[in-house]
Amino acid sequence: MAKLHENTATELLRMLSAGETTPVEVMATYLERIGKLEPKIHALTFVNKDAALKEAERAAKELKGAKGKKKPLLGMPIVVKECISTTGIQTTCCSKILQGYIPPYDATVVTRLKQAGAIIIAKSNMDEFAMGSSTERSCYGPTMNPWDVNRVPGGSSGGSGAAIAAREAPLALGSDTGGSIRCPAAYCGVAGIKSTYGRVSRYGLVAYANSLEQIGPITITARDSAMLLEVIAGKDIADSTSVDVPVDKYSQGIASLEGLKVGIPKEFFGEGLKADVKASVEKAVDKMKELGATTQEVSLPSIKYALPTYYLIAMCEASSNLARFDGLRYGLRVDVPKGNYDAMFSKTRQEGFGPEVRRRIILGTYALSAGYYDMFYVKALKARTIIQDDFKKALAKVDVLVGPTMPTTAFEIGTKVDDPLTMYLEDILTVPINLAGVPSLSVPVGADKAGMPIGMQVMGNFFKEQQVLGVGMALEDVLQFHKKLPPLAGA
Amino acid sequence: MAADDGMQVIIGLEVHIQLNKLRTKLWCSCTSAYHGKEPNTVLCPVCLALPGTLPVLNKRAVEFAILLGLALKGDVQKETFFYRKNYYYPDMCKNFQISQYDKAGGVPICVGGELAFRAGKEARTVHFMRVHMEEDPGRLAYDGSITTSPVAYVDYNRHGMALLEAVTEPELRSPEEARAFLKKLRAIVEHLGIADLGLEGSMRCDANISYKGHARVEVKNISSMKEVEKALMFEMMRQKQKIKGGGEIVQETRHWDEVRRVTVSLRTKETEKDYRYFPEPDLVPVAIDKKMLDAARKAMPELPDARIQRIVKQYQIPEYDASVLCDSKAMADFYEATVKIFDDPKDVSNWLMGDVSRRLNEDLVEIEETKLTPKALAQMLRLIKDGTITGKIAKGLVKGMLSGAMPADLVKEHAVKRIDDAALLGNLAREVIVENPKVVAEVKEGKNPRTFEFLVGQVMKKTKGQADPELTREILKELL
Numbered sequence: 023m024a025k026l027h028e029n030t031a032t033e034l035l036r037m038l039s040a041g042e043t044t045p046v047e048v049m050a051t052y053l054e055r056i057g058k059l060e061p062k063i064h065a066l067t068f069v070n071k072d073a074a075l076k077e078a079e080r081a082a083k084e085l086k087g088a089k090g091k092k093k094p095l096l097g098m099p100i101v102v103k104e105c106i107s108t109t110g111i112q113t114t115c116c117s118k119i120l121q122g123y124i125p126p127y128d129a130t131v132v133t134r135l136k137q138a139g140a141i142i143i144a145k146s147n148m149d150e151f152a153m154g155s156s157t158e159r160s161c162y163g164p165t166m167n168p169w170d171v172n173r174v175p176g177g178s179s180g181g182s183g184a185a186i187a188a189r190e191a192p193l194a195l196g197s198d199t200g201g202s203i204r205c206p207a208a209y210c211g212v213a214g215i216k217s218t219y220g221r222v223s224r225y226g227l228v229a230y231a232n233s234l235e236q237i238g239p240i241t242i243t244a245r246d247s248a249m250l251l252e253v254i255a256g257k258d259i260a261d262s263t264s265v266d267v268p269v270d271k272y273s274q275g276i277a278s279l280e281g282l283k284v285g286i287p288k289e290f291f292g293e294g295l296k297a298d299v300k301a302s303v304e305k306a307v308d309k310m311k312e313l314g315a316t317t318q319e320v321s322l323p324s325i326k327y328a329l330p331t332y333y334l335i336a337m338c339e340a341s342s343n344l345a346r347f348d349g350l351r352y353g354l355r356v357d358v359p360k361g362n363y364d365a366m367f368s369k370t371r372q373e374g375f376g377p378e379v380r381r382r383i384i385l386g387t388y389a390l391s392a393g394y395y396d397m398f399y400v401k402a403l404k405a406r407t408i409i410q411d412d413f414k415k416a417l418a419k420v421d422v423l424v425g426p427t428m429p430t431t432a433f434e435i436g437t438k439v440d441d442p443l444t445m446y447l448e449d450i451l452t453v454p455i456n457l458a459g460v461p462s463l464s465v466p467v468g469a470d471k472a473g474m475p476i477g478m479q480v481m482g483n484f485f486k487e488q489q490v491l492g493v494g495m496a497l498e499d500v501l502q503f504h505k506k507l508p509p510l511a512g513a
Numbered sequence: 514m515a516a517d518d519g520m521q522v523i524i525g526l527e528v529h530i531q532l533n534k535l536r537t538k539l540w541c542s543c544t545s546a547y548h549g550k551e552p553n554t555v556l557c558p559v560c561l562a563l564p565g566t567l568p569v570l571n572k573r574a575v576e577f578a579i580l581l582g583l584a585l586k587g588d589v590q591k592e593t594f595f596y597r598k599n600y601y602y603p604d605m606c607k608n609f610q611i612s613q614y615d616k617a618g619g620v621p622i623c624v625g626g627e628l629a630f631r632a633g634k635e636a637r638t639v640h641f642m643r644v645h646m647e648e649d650p651g652r653l654a655y656d657g658s659i660t661t662s663p664v665a666y667v668d669y670n671r672h673g674m675a676l677l678e679a680v681t682e683p684e685l686r687s688p689e690e691a692r693a694f695l696k697k698l699r700a701i702v703e704h705l706g707i708a709d710l711g712l713e714g715s716m717r718c719d720a721n722i723s724y725k726g727h728a729r730v731e732v733k734n735i736s737s738m739k740e741v742e743k744a745l746m747f748e749m750m751r752q753k754q755k756i757k758g759g760g761e762i763v764q765e766t767r768h769w770d771e772v773r774r775v776t777v778s779l780r781t782k783e784t785e786k787d788y789r790y791f792p793e794p795d796l797v798p799v800a801i802d803k804k805m806l807d808a809a810r811k812a813m814p815e816l817p818d819a820r821i822q823r824i825v826k827q828y829q830i831p832e833y834d835a836s837v838l839c840d841s842k843a844m845a846d847f848y849e850a851t852v853k854i855f856d857d858p859k860d861v862s863n864w865l866m867g868d869v870s871r872r873l874n875e876d877l878v879e880i881e882e883t884k885l886t887p888k889a890l891a892q893m894l895r896l897i898k899d900g901t902i903t904g905k906i907a908k909g910l911v912k913g914m915l916s917g918a919m920p921a922d923l924v925k926e927h928a929v930k931r932i933d934d935a936a937l938l939g940n941l942a943r944e945v946i947v948e949n950p951k952v953v954a955e956v957k958e959g960k961n962p963r964t965f966e967f968l969v970g971q972v973m974k975k976t977k978g979q980a981d982p983e984l985t986r987e988i989l990k991e992l993l
Contacts, residue, residue: 107565225567229565259569261569338791341599345609351561363603391789
């Protein structure tokens, strides 16, 4: 029989319901694994140890008394990214500037998780304010990829990705502004979905670029993601940009891939794509065909503008979003012996933000300033519309689009962190989706020669999460990648 | 109205109206009744803009904005957007203000509009550029003057209150005109019921002031209607002196220092702030459809102009009286409530515009801040009419009535009553004649009728105003 931690979240839930394990046993198992594995991967920033165990005991009682309908995630541990607000638990965005800030409120997704019976086991590491693709830019230090601790886990939700890959928890939440869920999912060999913009409430997600980002699951399988998304998705009156569209039974997936029309955007297979990645994705596409899907090449010609468009919009919004961190009300405050609040604001922000965050604030501020606004921001919004139209056109012809999530596999720690442009190029295949606003799932489809995981994106039309996840489930049923654990997490 | 020295001043106003009649703030469910509360207690994660929180638009605020837009005959837009106005200031929790903008693709809720008012005897109309919605920042407090205070305190209770900003074209021509304009705007806002303007900081102004051919200066931080005239007068004097001395006016933003009663330079054009406006990504566009407009038109209450006409017609009082009464909704309401129970409309308006207003002005209060009731005023007028007291006695009662006393009780308490004892008045009249031989001589010459009234007044004085004036006149005439 499989060890407890080798199970998917879906299987664990079944076992809990069937009485084959208990919430306390589950929690204790994962806490023990965290104790053992954290020194090697540093995926977490805060472990909610005592409270989580107490919650597990309460869940155990509730589970015993529950007849018939029970809470959908009762007793399930979950890791929450550092940028998602949790009452009484640090929410720092892994920035020095938010040290000491303890939120007095829960993000809507956290409220929904708690109502569903889930238990926050830990907060996870990330690139400061989600600005990065490697989780190297955290004030707590980098996270290591469980498949090779010399490599990055991807980012910015690298802590959540690594924690799931190492089976430090069965479920995790990340956030995705330009690929921050899908990149670590791909690099860590796990599943993760960025849903349609407006599908999941952003209330409580510390904003990096409001018009692009979504909170979403990072889990062992697409099926687990589906189950978690069912809990957190849906209209929220606290978020005006959340959309009132019914939440489907995502975990039911789709009947089969028979007749599914799959588009292969040729731009996803261009220059810079690593041969191993290309081969794995093509193999997965062949599997889809074997399962009855038909494929056709499609084109998204304007996505060549996606990277500059994305960085302009994101930096402009970030420059404004991050203005509130000034030391006056919460977090770090660096007082100046003489001078007014301006001097205090400057000093606090100078010391509180890391270099990449400062770079993006300065670039965004510049791009929004008088005389440049039309040239940069307005133009970027126009480009965004064109990119969105490309996706709409392509998705009018086919049901889903597939392509590699990342052009390469996880790179070695320290090799790109000092070269922002190279780091920005990491996002070339993920940012177009955020600009378009459509859902995209990354599922593991193989590994390179070095054994590093490779992810494939399944992109669908607006609010077609069920189809996207269904394709992922069908694939993982045949590929069975989730049965393979990183060597350090195996024992 | 040109200034006497031929220099024409041009004034534009940005009037901020705080929608404190809304039950909650603009983005959250915190109460809008923060006035008088302990600093930094009327707050929640949303209005404090804690990391991760999002604003949710108060729909009623949009309805209020539509009401004002329609009342000012503006063009209420079909779709309107919120923009971020970015700048660092400790009174703002986000270091940007969610506002509206008319450039960079922005559309404020209402474009254009006008307001007709009278300034002295002149009928004037001032046009609006726009009315837009925005959030109120927190409040900074100082130890004394802003320029000398060693510390600044921040109170965020006000943060996130809904504001409407009405921006005029630069069409006002004097501080008096500005005051008259604001008075009328105030009456409209009161009649709309969208704001209680008696509350501190509920109507604030920024003013643009320039002399023809010279640069424009913006004066910020004018905290009430009463301050506007003072700030404008100071700034005009400052600019005029500078121009006359051969100096040049610098385009700049100045701050009205209420304590020192001067304007102080905040920043010049060279360091003018760049607000980096861009669309607020956390809010969606607001659609204003026909249904909403129809509902607003249906909900539109009677406005001052219409009310003046109705009052003139209904109570047969001069238009001047009606328009003075309608400068304040509370005053007009008081008038109509009194007329309902005392059927001499002109008598009521005379008293309200005369002795009651004089008292209010002396005490620097509004009628709604006193305890005077229509019932009390009607009772007083009845006491005069039935001869129990004289008008002179009544004047002396107003002060007590403003503190809540009923006139009949005051009369009883102080034994003030009309004296109609002919014998007593006769004796007093004789005394007056003896004491004022010169005046008596003049009266007998018959040249000046006012000399006779002087003698009547002297009798009044001896009776502390209680003598029946008609009877006194008869007695005096007889004796002379």
